[in-house]
Amino acid sequence: MKPRPVDVLVVGAGVVGVCSAWFLQQAGARVVLVDQGAVCSGSSHGNAGLIVPSHCVPLAEPAALAQGLRWLFRPDSPFYIKPRLDADLLRWLWRFRRAATAARVERAIPVLRDLHLASRTLYAEFAAAGVDFEYGERGRVLLCDTDQGLAAAVEEGHHMRNAGLEVEELDRAGIARHLGDLPVNCIGGVFYPQDAHLSPARFVHSLAQRARDAGVEIVESAQVLHIGSQERRATVVDTTRGAFQAEQLVLAAGSWSPELAANLGLHLPIQPAKGYSIEIAAPDDTPAVPFMLHEAKVGVTPLGQGRLRFAGTLELAGLDLTINRRRVDAIVQAVPRYVPGWDPAEFVVREIWRGLRPCTPDGLPALGRPHNWDNVVIAAGHAMIGMSLGPVTGRIVAQIVGGQTPDFDLDLLDPDRFG
Template sequence: INCGYLTPSHFIPLAAPGVVAKGLRWMFDRKSPLYIKPRANRELIKWLWDFYRSSNSAHVERTQAYLLDLNLQSRDLYQQIAAEEKLEFQFNRKGLLILAQTKKGLEEERHLSEVANRLGLKTRMLSRKEVRQLEPDLLPDVLGACFYPEDGHIHPADFMGQMKNLLAQSGVNFHWGTAVQDLKIQDSRVVSIETASKSFLCDEVLLAAGSWSAYLARKVGLDMPLQGGKGYSMTLSNPPKNLRHPAILTEKKIAMTPFTNGLRIGGTMEFAGLDTSINTTRVEAIKAGTQAFFPEIRDEWLDDVKIDRGLRPVSPDGMPYIGRVSSIHNLTVASGHAMLGMSMGPISGKLIAEVLSGQKMPDQFELLNPNRFSRSKV
């Protein structure tokens, strides 16, 4: 379902000033970009408290430069992978348009662009006329935009399919449909991974189970809070008109990506546990929000389009969990990337490789420590 963004532009962690207030306004509106399903759940309550504590200016100042650097490195690693492995997954560096329909939305993007410039990231503010010159086919109905020329995008399914084949050719074994039920611990090490059909003995274990990572972490006594942030997407096959650049509709929090033979539209952040059902009200809100920005997109384009959904693993401070688990000597984690999973995939793999090979990590790496919320007694 991923929109395939490679986003140095996303240098502000999800936990930032103003997010809590905006979330409170939205949380009980089923059509809003953010929805929290009301329920008495201890993990959710703790996650919300930790999110509230992290949503401050000091946290943003501490993390933004590192988050930007990681996304820049990851984008370049995609380009390197494409060149060295001769893979074709629609890698492009066309940039990203953040489109705004209101003065408030445009001013917020202007402020972020100034922060980006101070961090060394290029941006350009655009008028309505300039936006329409860049997008003459779908003619967005906007007041203006911020353009991030250093962003890129890929086709996620193309990339994952080719990587799967490449790894299989390199001798990697895949066990499809094999759910992990438990991790057996002995002398502060994982000695086996238990599934319904067999046990896997192990020397090293990488926990990268997306939104299900927290469940498995609890099996070994690690408190690694995560919530599954459900998102939806639809891909229009060969639409009569298409975008020329990826775009985010800032007031609606909708993402759009043009592919060679399609246009992907995605959005929403729905916290409803590990529920993967489709909320049609939220899907219709995505369609309506898209058409509000792009009147050229007709109802019939969106009729009967297949709806995909998935859970993004979201940490309370908006930073991923990458690194060694302090209490389990052979367990490493890579999870909690929220909306940056595809963007940060290659750099996450590189960081894990450096950890496993015993390299000295930079001081900023502590920001990704998977033990940072843990009160483990193991």
């Protein structure tokens, strides 16, 4: 069968793919967006929905390395590696260790800061344009219940202040100012006023609908099986729902991107890092501001329509979507340690979800055009900040496809940097 010609084929309808399709369409391209499942069926569905300029330290950093080694093989810890002999994982860990240096972190911070802040502005514009995703610009509180945890949070706060972000250190009274009537068990914390939050699936679905209305064709249950190529160009893309001949191809397939990139001889060392969320009916005293149970590494996000979401854990277990009850329980059991009035036995659970964060070994996304390819753009590997960086990534993808110079220096995000 003859492949269908299209201007731009975007693979993957998570936040990155949908935002890319949107900005490409707005720039005048005829776009087809394909996904092997439904729109927003990957990591973008049940994440914590936090927009986090305060997360401009990449995942690969010296403190994460030290803490991670302590937690490494403990199945109920916030960070866990399923013991197995996997050459890709071992190489990934080796690269992570090499990337986790103070010098690299210093170079990455201003890049991530500017991307997060630009993305936050785009979210505010989407909200102002009537895209409905329960957006709140109310900041984010870190709650600490140990001296060591508080010291680490305050130190990171200094770092963020030096990077030009707004940071407030909080005593108990300060915490009460932000979290209202909610009785909490903590010794102090930090507030990041520039952070925001939203309902992630609602955003992706609402924007996908707008994109459809504007002319983007979205094909669900269309798994990309093979990407053909000739010289410097990707040619026919075979999917389970027909073949496409795209002038430009955007790979935005999250944790599944390495296999697709390998069709083009590209090495994208992305490890899926599984995380969980538990959504419950929000207790009456739920604050309007999202907060973090700092030592337990659990995010708590108030969503619209009386929903509350707990999210956390990072588990390197490959492309494995099984739900490990022990890790779900570890998240839920951390809650009463900080919020004694919230008894897990009384939670009305709406959804238990797991997703795979697409993690590169240096903690930075792979974003740009690989140098051996004239019509391919990679937009993958956003790890724990993909929701936050989705809109700005989409805008950059559209700029690259349109032959414009992107608004940002993307050197550190070069998709060829892994060799």
